[in-house]
Amino acid sequence: MITLPPPKQEVLARREAIIAGLRRLVPGDGVIGDALRLKPYETDGLAIYRQPPLAVVLPETTEQVAAVLRFCQGNGVRVVPRGAGTSLSGGALPMEDAIVLGLMRMNAILDVDYVDRCATVQAGVTNLAITDAVAERRFFYAPDPSSQLACMIGGNVAMNSGGAHCLKYGVTANNLLGLRVVTIDGDVLDLGGAHLDAAGYDWLGLITGSEGMLAVVTEVTVRILRSAEGARAMLAGFHSNAIAGACVDAVISSGIIPVALEFMDRPAIHACEAYAHAGYPMDAAAMLIIEVEGAPAEQDFLCARLTDICRRFDPISLRVAATPEESAAIWKGRKGAFGAVGRITPDYFCMDGVIPTSRLPETLERIGEMANEAELPVCNIFHAGDGNLHPLIMFDANSAQQFTRAEKLGADILELCVAMGGCLTGEHGVGIEKRDLMHLQFSPTELDQQRRIKSAFDPGWLLNPAKVFPLEAT
């Protein structure tokens, strides 16, 4: 079970005065203090952990964010930045003595520039809203996390979010041009801009994925890309995880980089098919969804090559979408995967470990054995092209025993990923969830080095406390 550091008693004792002070900075209903209205902010996408904050502050301008941070710095108040609260790693879990700084009211699209191919938006704009804003000109914003309907760009920057299409287009860090951030001192910094290369240190790269520990993002300039002429999905079912894994290797080695290459194992296929009726092969042990882009003739060419490759692995089924509707049907089950699993289990943990793709078959086999030992069902739905696994561990949180076993199984799976040459998290972030596993990947010297960089930004450790670093190291 995750532990939080003890709250600062002197902050709790001054709660009313702190809230009054914040109300002077963010007028109207922008400061929430009453218990009932704090409830929605007590957790995020990792809903198993809950802790109401001291107060919630919802600023509407960068100047207000700066004033709030300066106030918190002056009063020793911890700050938990929050976008839509969709973090799967507990990245926005509050503390009793911390304010939640919610950016959701800063939701304006400030500028779209098709000539220079960039858009500047406030941190509370949702991921999908950026693509929606430029879709009429057939442009898009590339990173597409599963939560893209709800998750906000500020949170995407904080966690360096990925998505199904980052095999070709990269993750958030690869699609940013500029940030406006506010430090805990209340300084507003403009990093990057609409140009590609930085002078000085790569602040943009360091802050992206820093999980709200270095600065609070208020504005983001992203690259927007012109959509390809078209896209087509294909689906291939195989006799075993190992065979599907070998096929992934063969595809990547062939010189074709699909825009997406998704893997589902048998439990995942069954859960998604029951939910979405997408026509998935129920007799397959594993299934790949492969998507290519280009003009129709180019799609034909690439799909023919991919079909040849898949045929070498004795597929149970092989289907190339003939129409955009058939492509959408193939994606439908995958996109509804989390909802589908949610229907067959009261609770689940979504892991996010990454492994070298060559270790795919043995890793999946070992995860299966570990799940049997823990007597908990696990299904696997993940981005195969980049080795980013998402084992979903199903359990019932009402059973303390199952909960404990599920937590341990999750930690064991991540330890396995690191042992295979991979890492703890590919796109969800460390947050609260994987904090205590960081020693698996980093030596004490390395954690100290990261801590010193954190201290360079936030010497009092007020920004998103108790995340990322093991408590004993902070």
Place this chain on the structure above:
Amino acid sequence: MITAAPADEAGIAAAIADACAACEPLLVQGGGTKSAMLRPVQAVRTLSTRNCSGMTLYSPGELVFSARAGTRMADVETTLSATGQHMIAEPPDFSLLLGTTGEQTLGGIVATNFSGPRRIAAGAVRDHVLGVRAVNGTGETIHSGGRVLKNVTGLDLCKLLAGSHGTLAVLTEITFKVLPAPEDSCSVVLHGLAPHTAVAALAAAVGSPFGVSGAAHLPPAAAARLGATQSLTLARIEEFAASVAYRGEKLCVALNDFGHAEIWPGAVSRAAWASIRDAHVLPTDPDHAIWRVSVRPSRGPEVLAAARNAGADGYLDWAGGLVMLSGPASEPVHAAMTGAVRRAGGIWLVLRAPAPWRASVSVVPPEPAALAALTHRVKAALDPAGILNPGRIFAGV
């Protein structure tokens, strides 16, 4: 000058620990091919990574390789091309331009984060660094990232160290993502356009669905170095052969409003882009200064115009967003250039100039006070004694 070039990471760590204990600054370099840029470093001792070399992992099926920092770029490229793969960001080789001898190393490529024409489509060098091993300014060995394609575990020191010019830590080993090299390529070429029109054409090309992976404009003096008699505007396509043929024709039609476009096939196109990448097309004199400017693409032409007014010349890459300039190393020229870059909202970097002059001007834009303070604190977090390439980017850092 006393040069140490240890053969392994432990030797590099020991050399840095000794220098830290003695508070003795080190000039940190790989092959030393870029020593003519930025500010000159005042140090009696040089620490070179050039002997710490060799590929330690190459897994083409996983699109990754690892190599020690001193591995020569030429060796990396030979190994990758044997399996049909390449460095995604197409890093340039400026050694001819900078008049340096020696071979550039993988560590130098990462420490400077210079990317080639493909930057506009596929990202910078730093975007493909999956993991690093490095020694900080106290001699501690650290790693960040790893060998997998996605990794958000902990702070991203790969990006912090990339482009830090050896001022924060000395890279010892780097893991890169690579991609299959394209089967074929071509360029769609327009002749005789003025810079503003050219950049409009390039914006249309890059904003098309045809996956343009290079977009440059060479004014007459630069174009002359490719044997052309008037300006050249080039958009590159790299794909499977069938797609190159299809997309090249479609792009010619799409750019019809800007004039009659012709197609340069594979070999001709590749040679032109190598010259653009390495700035061999830059009109320059040996005693000229060279500036590398990154701006919003639509503002590239006005920076170029300001440079020409001040007696310099150059060309545009990255659809207008990269301006390579050469001109007399004088304060008025520098002021004209940097003034134009400031107005356009971008950055400059002095790539070549006489050493005393480099020590006296802002080789990159000065940072606002709050950011400068952060630069000092982050530098101190990695190199508390300030011994690694002191003063390389900013005086006193």
